[in-house]
Amino acid sequence: MSRLDPPPLNRRSFLSLASLGSFFAALGTAAAGMLRLPNPAVLPGPVRRFKLGPPEQFSAGSETPFAEQNLVLFRDDEGFYAISSTCTHLGCTVARSKDGFACPCHGSRFDSKGSVIGGPAPRPLPWLEVSRAANGELIVNADNEVPEGTRYRV
Amino acid sequence: MAETATQEFLHNLHELPHTVKDACFRLGKTPESEREESQATFHNLFLHIHSVRVHLRTLKPTLTFGLGLMATASFVITLITGVLLMVYYKPSTDLAYQSIKDIHFTVSTGRFIRNIHRWSAQLMVLTVLLHMARVFFTASYKKPREFNWLVGLGLLVITLALSFTGYLLPWDQLAYWAITIGSNIANSPRELTDAIGMTKLFDPGGLQKRLLLGANYVGQDALIRFYVLHVFILPLALVTMLGVHFWRIRKDGGLAKPEDPPGGLAEWGGEKRLVFQPLATKTYGLMALVKGKRPPVNRGPENTVMSWPHLFWAELSVFMVTVAGTLVLSFYSDAPLKELANPAIPENPAKAPWYFLGIQELVSYSAFTGGLLIPVIVVVGLALIPFLDRRPGGEGTWFGTSRERSIFWQSLFFAVAVTVGMLAFTVNHGWLRNWFPNIHQLWIIAINPGSLLVLIFAAWSLFTLKRNDSVRLAAVSLFTCFLVGFTLLTYFATVHRGPNWHFYWWPSQWPVH
Numbered sequence: 001m002s003r004l005d006p007p008p009l010n011r012r013s014f015l016s017l018a019s020l021g022s023f024f025a026a027l028g029t030a031a032a033g034m035l036r037l038p039n040p041a042v043l044p045g046p047v048r049r050f051k052l053g054p055p056e057q058f059s060a061g062s063e064t065p066f067a068e069q070n071l072v073l074f075r076d077d078e079g080f081y082a083i084s085s086t087c088t089h090l091g092c093t094v095a096r097s098k099d100g101f102a103c104p105c106h107g108s109r110f111d112s113k114g115s116v117i118g119g120p121a122p123r124p125l126p127w128l129e130v131s132r133a134a135n136g137e138l139i140v141n142a143d144n145e146v147p148e149g150t151r152y153r154v
Numbered sequence: 155m156a157e158t159a160t161q162e163f164l165h166n167l168h169e170l171p172h173t174v175k176d177a178c179f180r181l182g183k184t185p186e187s188e189r190e191e192s193q194a195t196f197h198n199l200f201l202h203i204h205s206v207r208v209h210l211r212t213l214k215p216t217l218t219f220g221l222g223l224m225a226t227a228s229f230v231i232t233l234i235t236g237v238l239l240m241v242y243y244k245p246s247t248d249l250a251y252q253s254i255k256d257i258h259f260t261v262s263t264g265r266f267i268r269n270i271h272r273w274s275a276q277l278m279v280l281t282v283l284l285h286m287a288r289v290f291f292t293a294s295y296k297k298p299r300e301f302n303w304l305v306g307l308g309l310l311v312i313t314l315a316l317s318f319t320g321y322l323l324p325w326d327q328l329a330y331w332a333i334t335i336g337s338n339i340a341n342s343p344r345e346l347t348d349a350i351g352m353t354k355l356f357d358p359g360g361l362q363k364r365l366l367l368g369a370n371y372v373g374q375d376a377l378i379r380f381y382v383l384h385v386f387i388l389p390l391a392l393v394t395m396l397g398v399h400f401w402r403i404r405k406d407g408g409l410a411k412p413e414d415p416p417g418g419l420a421e422w423g424g425e426k427r428l429v430f431q432p433l434a435t436k437t438y439g440l441m442a443l444v445k446g447k448r449p450p451v452n453r454g455p456e457n458t459v460m461s462w463p464h465l466f467w468a469e470l471s472v473f474m475v476t477v478a479g480t481l482v483l484s485f486y487s488d489a490p491l492k493e494l495a496n497p498a499i500p501e502n503p504a505k506a507p508w509y510f511l512g513i514q515e516l517v518s519y520s521a522f523t524g525g526l527l528i529p530v531i532v533v534v535g536l537a538l539i540p541f542l543d544r545r546p547g548g549e550g551t552w553f554g555t556s557r558e559r560s561i562f563w564q565s566l567f568f569a570v571a572v573t574v575g576m577l578a579f580t581v582n583h584g585w586l587r588n589w590f591p592n593i594h595q596l597w598i599i600a601i602n603p604g605s606l607l608v609l610i611f612a613a614w615s616l617f618t619l620k621r622n623d624s625v626r627l628a629a630v631s632l633f634t635c636f637l638v639g640f641t642l643l644t645y646f647a648t649v650h651r652g653p654n655w656h657f658y659w660w661p662s663q664w665p666v667h
Contacts, residue, residue, distance in 0.1 A: 067499065090342075091334045105335060120520050122595045
């Protein structure tokens with residue numbers, strides 16, 4: 001053994017290192033366990049399936065904003081469709097503008113079919129699933145996106 | 155001394171005020187000699203964080219303008235008024251707004267206390283930013299003060315977080331939409347993961363949003379989380395780091411200042427003074443017993459004065475000025491309270507408080523780049539300054555090394571021109587999405603006015619580095635660009651952005667609706 005070799009680890013320092021290691025392992029595990037708590041296991045939230053009324057209420061070519069539900073219901077010759085009015089940028093509510101929809105918070109602009117025509121929004125406004133309840137009323141499920149152009153025929 | 159126990163008792167009773175006073179105050183009288191003045195400083199828990207003597211340079215008002223102390227003073231004011239507001243505030247979505255109205259209209263002095271809380275919070279943000287600029291331009295981050303620069307940066311981040319969580323609590327329109335926007339900025343890594351199609355596998359954005367909101371909508375769970383952050387976690391973190399910050403000032407040798415030449419004549423205050431030279435063998439107190447580096451010890455006692463009373467008068471007056479300024483502002487100007495939170499419609503325009511408007515402008519180019527990437531780049535860049543610029547020189551003097559002042563002015567004009575040009579171009583011509591509606595989102599994340607500004611500033615700093623062959627000057631140019639960018643974006647978003655985030659010359663031109 002040359003003078004330059006590090007001294008071999010003796011029993012005492014090995015045990016000190018091992019106990020120190022177990023201390024930090026325990027601390028880390030405890031911290032990780034505690035950090036799990038703020039991550040919610042259940043996401044509470046209101047049901048986002050909205051009954052909007054009987055289909056006859058909406059004439060062909062009409063467009064009806066539902067402010068509380070954050071969506072706009074359209075009816076054209078091919079059927080019903082609903083577009084979410086929650087901006088895909090940072091979640092503000094878009095308002096109707098001349099060329100479609102405009103967001104008050106950061107200036108995203110969408111055409112009347114929800115496609116992005118300006119501003120920072122990364123995605124078009126989602127089209128939402130339209131269906132009917134047993135009593136014949138229209139239902140929009142705001143948690144279910146459908147491809148753009150999907151119509152619901154009555 | 156043949157007194158009875160009764161006499162002794164009566165005597166002690168008579169002496170009670172004196173003995174209690176002596177027990178509380180270790181010195182027990184106003185110090186009269188320098189020896190007693192030093193005892194007054196280091197025998198007191200609250201004062202002993204100061205050194206006993208302080209260099210005259212440190213006391214010169216134009217070195218620091220008292221900015222760090224002002225930030226501390228405003229923090230103390232927010233702490234006290236914040237505890238008072240907690241007496242009436244109720245962190246519930248149903249009651250929060252009404253409790254703020256109660257504080258404003260019904261609670262005795264409630265309105266004034268809330269105004270003070272709000273104004274001192276604003277003052278704190280402002281002074282923390284200015285304090286950072288002071289430390290940078292006096293090169294006070296250099297060895298051995300690198301760590302304290304990092305602690306200060308942490309304090310800046312916590313200060314901003316405290317302000318943000320603070321204005322969420324009233325649950326008015328500002329609060330509701332700020333939480334919505336803030337949590338969606340936390341969610342914005344999804345913009346990137348969506349664009350490359352891996353959100354299902356790896357979704358840091360969703361996790362961050364879930365941790366902030368505790369639900370998938372903005373409601374009671376979110377409010378209580380921000381409340382806990384605002385009144386407990388963040389203040390505790392701030393107080394802890396503030397302790398470290400102060401302690402390191404002392405351990406790093408007080409405020410940064412140029413070294414006095416050892417054992418010679420030094421010019422100070424227009425006259426030459428003899429500088430004390432310590433003996434090479436001199437050791438200092440505890441330092442004689444323990445291994446390791448000695449803290450820097452003042453080498454020019456002739457240029458120092460006793461901390462008691464000189465430094466303490468200065469500190470007290472900064473505290474007084476801060477309190478007075480806050481009180482005057484609070485007397486004349488009420489803290490705003492918007493309408494009750496309405497999840498259906500945001501205000502138009504929905505503007506954040508002034509210190510976040512620069513970020514709001516950046517976010518209006520790209521949520522991920524402007525809301526997360528650029529702020530992170532800025533904080534990391536600021537953190538790296540003392541580790542990349544390591545050549546000593548200029549400490550404790552404004553623009554201390556040669557050419558610093560001219561580089562500062564050059565960078566100022568350069569950054570103003572570039573920022574104004576970029577804003578004017580964006581306002582007049584729009585950006586990629588307006589020209590190519592179907593362009594892939596990755597292009598907009600990568601190339602937008604914000605990221606271009608960062609790149610141009612970095613290039614300008616590299617150019618300064620090459621041309622002047624000095625890391626410090628490169629740092630000066632980059633920091634100046636950062637300050638100009640922050641100020642101009644903040645100004646632009648405050649004054650020139652109106653409904654739908656459109657450009658207007660003045661708010662008076664906003665359309666009526």
